[in-house]
Amino acid sequence: EAIDPYLYSCGDLLAAAGAEPGSPQNTLGNMMVLWSVGYMYGRLSSIDGTTVTGENFDLVRDDMVGALTSICPNVPDMPIAEFASNLANDFERALSGN
Numbered sequence: 268e269a270i271d272p273y274l275y276s277c278g279d280l281l282a283a284a285g286a287e288p289g290s291p292q293n294t295l296g297n298m299m300v301l302w303s304v305g306y307m308y309g310r311l312s313s314i315d316g317t318t319v320t321g322e323n324f325d326l327v328r329d330d331m332v333g334a335l336t337s338i339c340p341n342v343p344d345m346p347i348a349e350f351a352s353n354l355a356n357d358f359e360r361a362l363s364g365n
Contacts, residue, residue, distance in 0.1 A: 272346060273347075276344055278339070279299075280296050281339050307351065307354070311362070314363070
């Protein structure tokens with residue numbers, strides 16, 4: 268079943284982190300991480316100086332997991348889509364020098 272990153276929250280993602288590997292909750296969490304990574308590729312891959320490239324997929328995924336697990340406890344009600352958008356905005360500003 269499709270899940271909506273605008274409805275799936277940071278709190279949902281954090282709850283999935285402790286779920287049994289392969290469980291539906293764990294799968295949903297993994298899908299949200301991959302959705303977030305895909306969002307970052309869509310927003311940043313064409314910007315000069317970005318490290319969001321196919322060659323760096325593992326690094327981008329690991330960085331996304333780190334960002335989610337570091338920030339999500341502070342904003343458990345924030346939708347994953349909003350989280351990814353905010354993070355991409357921050358990176359876009361940094362890459363553009365603003």
